[in-house]
Structures are given as C-alpha cells and as structure tokens.
Amino acid sequence: MSEEQQAPADQSAQTQHFEPLTAAYERLRHSTDAQELSGFARRPLPDRADQAAFSRATALLEAVSGNEHTPVEDRVFLAQTMPFPNVLVKLSQDANDDVREAVAANENDKNWLVGRLTKDPVARVRDAALKNPRTSWKMRLEGAQDPQMDPQTLDFLANMGVSMEEKAPAILTTMVRRAVALNENTAAQTLQRLAQDPVEEVAKAARSNPHCEPAGE
Incomplete structure (x- = not known):
C-alpha cells in the first residue's frame, strides 16, 4: 500500500x-x-x-x-x-x-x-x-456569630485585623472580632486576648462574655 x-x-x-x-x-x-x-x-x-x-x-x-x-x-x-x-x-x-x-x-x-x-x-x-x-467578610461575620462554631475557628477569626488580614478594612475586621468576643463558645484564652483588643468596643464585648476570666486568674 x-x-x-x-x-x-x-x-x-x-x-x-x-x-x-x-x-x-x-x-x-x-x-x-x-x-x-x-x-x-x-x-x-x-x-x-x-x-x-x-x-x-x-x-x-x-x-x-x-x-x-x-x-x-x-x-x-x-x-x-x-x-x-x-x-x-x-x-x-x-x-x-x-x-x-x-x-x-x-x-x-x-x-x-x-x-x-x-x-x-x-x-x-x-x-x-x-x-x-477567598471567603467573604459576610461569611466570616456569620461564622463568628454562630453559637455552634468550634473554639479553634473562633480563635482564628479573633486574629482578623490584628495578626492576620491587617490591611483589610478596619470596620470589617472589628465587626468579626467583636462577634467572636460575644460568642459564648469562644475559649477563655481567646477572650482574654480580646479583652486587651486595641478597639475598645471589642475589648468591652470580650469582658462582658460570661466565659471571660480576668487576667491572672
């Protein structure tokens, strides 16, 4: 052929x-x-x-x-x-x-x-x-508000705008940290850190959480 x-x-x-x-x-x-x-x-x-x-x-x-x-x-x-x-x-x-x-x-x-x-x-x-x-700030805020959220993830979200996402809009990171501070599933150690937050409304929210232990106790 x-x-x-x-x-x-x-x-x-x-x-x-x-x-x-x-x-x-x-x-x-x-x-x-x-x-x-x-x-x-x-x-x-x-x-x-x-x-x-x-x-x-x-x-x-x-x-x-x-x-x-x-x-x-x-x-x-x-x-x-x-x-x-x-x-x-x-x-x-x-x-x-x-x-x-x-x-x-x-x-x-x-x-x-x-x-x-x-x-x-x-x-x-x-x-x-x-x-x-890639998640949105709206989703992060809802996660921070979720009473079923685990303490480890709440601790992660508590770092928004402080040691993570420092260049993100302050109003958004503050809203997330404040929501973590008010969440009764947030660990005492995380709340102690948030009680010293540079934004007073976050610090006040953390101190109002019933699970927040005063420093030194």
Whole structure:
C-alpha cells in the first residue's frame, strides 16, 4: 500500500475511534471502572493553547468528579488541585466529608462556593471554608456569630485585623472580632486576648462574655 493510500486509512481509523464529547461525558459519568476513572483524574491536562482539547478535558473531569465510583483519594486530589468552577461545584456536593473539606480549603474557589461551604453540616468543612482567604467578610461575620462554631475557628477569626488580614478594612475586621468576643463558645484564652483588643468596643464585648476570666486568674 502506498503512503498516499495509508494516510486516508489512518485518518479513517482515528475518526472511528473518536468519541464525541457528549458520549464520553455520559460514559464517564456512569462508569463503574475505578481504574479508568482514576487514570482520567490523574491525567495531565492538555496545553491551554489547544483550546478544544483543553475544554474537552476539563468538561470530562466534571463527569469524573461527580462519579461516586471515582476513588475517594482521586476526588480529594481533584478537590485540592483543580481551579475549575464546574469541577469544584461537583466536588462540593460530594457525600464524602474529606472531599468537601478539600474543596473548602482550595484557594482557587470562587467566594460564593466557599460561602456555601461555610454552611456545611460538618464542622471541619465549615472551618476550612472560614479559614480560606477567598471567603467573604459576610461569611466570616456569620461564622463568628454562630453559637455552634468550634473554639479553634473562633480563635482564628479573633486574629482578623490584628495578626492576620491587617490591611483589610478596619470596620470589617472589628465587626468579626467583636462577634467572636460575644460568642459564648469562644475559649477563655481567646477572650482574654480580646479583652486587651486595641478597639475598645471589642475589648468591652470580650469582658462582658460570661466565659471571660480576668487576667491572672
């Protein structure tokens, strides 16, 4: 067979093996082949310069991310490393707490997605979202006001505008620290620190908290 005859034959074979995006998406979304799904999750993405291939790969990662048969460790890997909203949204709805926690900590998240995860039913997922610098001040304030918030995260929020986010608007950081100071779930040690806050309204709020122990006791 001549080279001229071989070339069309090769092109025909490639055409026959090409799987349309919709078909590939549905196949991966419903696949029970954990090995195939894992391989796809870990596959390096095409160069962004090849827009068609790159868009196809990220679309298919959405299907892999939403498939419960994709191994948990691979879903966590995607949740930690992916910057694509379509993939992260799928993973933010995962039934596995570790996966959602990884999404909550991913600094590539959009702030609305982090905000959604600050309302997660699992405490450690909420905590990771509130510690993510992408979360909004509104979400931080609501977290500081939450009577079910754990003392460790409240202690983290108590540093806003003092030893963290020092260049943030003072009115916002003050509101967050004051809310922590009023929260009865805030640890005594945190309250003692807030009782010495440079903003008097924060310090006063901390001293009014029934769990605040006077210094030296």
